Amino acid sequence: MEFKTKKIDGANAEITATLVQKDIDANIEKIAKQLARDAKIDGFRKGKVPVAIIKKQYGEKLVQDAEGEELRKVLDAGLKDLGFASDALIGEPQVTKFEKGEGKIDVEVTIALRPEINLDGYADAVPEVKKPKITAKAVTDRIQELGANQAPLKKVKEERAAELEDTAIIDFEGSIDGTLFDGGKGEKFELLLGSNQFIPGFEEQVVGMNKGEEKTITVTFPADYGSEELAGKETQFKVVLHELKRKDKVRLDASLAKKLIPGDEEATMDKLKEQVKAQMEKEEISKKFQEELKPTLLEAFVNKFNFDLPKFVVEQEMDMALNKKAQTMTEDEIQELKDNQDKVKEIREEFRADAERSVKATFIIDALAKEEGVKVEDNEVMQTIYMEAMQTGQDPAAVYENYQKSGYLPAIQMAMVEDKVLSKIIEAKMAD
16 A cells, blocks of 8 residues: 655645555455354355355445455555544545556545634634613513513403503404405404504504494505515404403512512512513623624634635535525526536535635634533533424424434534623623
């Protein structure tokens, strides 16, 4: 076996070698003898199968295994020559050449390595973020809202017109130019006035109605409404108001605090306000993080650090982007591309810059996670998936199993690592 190694850059290397036929033949003999000891073939006792029978039985598979073993020897020797440990590799080595000749096979193997990233000064790229200011009124309003969610609806006994924040019990029937349409009818429907649950303008026209009153309400469906039959159409609804209900105004006292902090018999309104304020701060930070800080910081890191990228990882990212684009194309457009491979290459190349930035960001996050000691365990991924499934009314176990079968769990875990490490870095520079 003759081989040469070449380190292309910090993330890519190449091994070229010539596999000699006599070495492959020796591997065939060795593998065949091993099989002869364990193989079960009719007419022969175990361990007594002739090697010639094994070669005939396994044929081309035996040759492939022998060539593969010799290729592994090349890879091991090449890595040793390059001074790389096997755990430094990313993905499987790519065999880019395997040409059989007279008594030899010329091979070429490209390998991708985990890039080394110098993170010096990464904290300098993090902007100082001020902790959000939550007003006392905002906290009180949130507690009122939480308390109202716990309170029962009570029938409005006094004779008065419907007001915002009432729950109106109504019958309604919708028509366009006198013709009823599917889904436009409801009986004894509970509508919270001011919730914007119905078409814009509907709830405002229910306000002011009295119990027992019938009224025709005219509204226009939004132009982007989901039904083409109704989108942008002026519609008349015949509405009958049967009853009004309303929740009592919440009293901010210790009994409410105990309700909203279950299990704490010493709960007070001050303690509840502290907890609600902390939760609201967390929500504001999370919103700012997702919408502004995270993309800005990630972009800053991508621009700050320069290092070599594994070529095949970038190529894979480009292939995924191309496949995603293909899913949005018409059959005629796809057929046109099938007939023009140069055009396919041109379109694919358009994704290179974004693919490089995406791959670069992934390795930066991985390096930062190690630097910051951030990990996301498998059970955290499961808990997150279960929680999201329960919030949307889905079967958590079924959702998790579907993600697992589809191979999405590593991507979900990486996204969680990204959020966790960037949040930690930002919070470290957060000022009051």
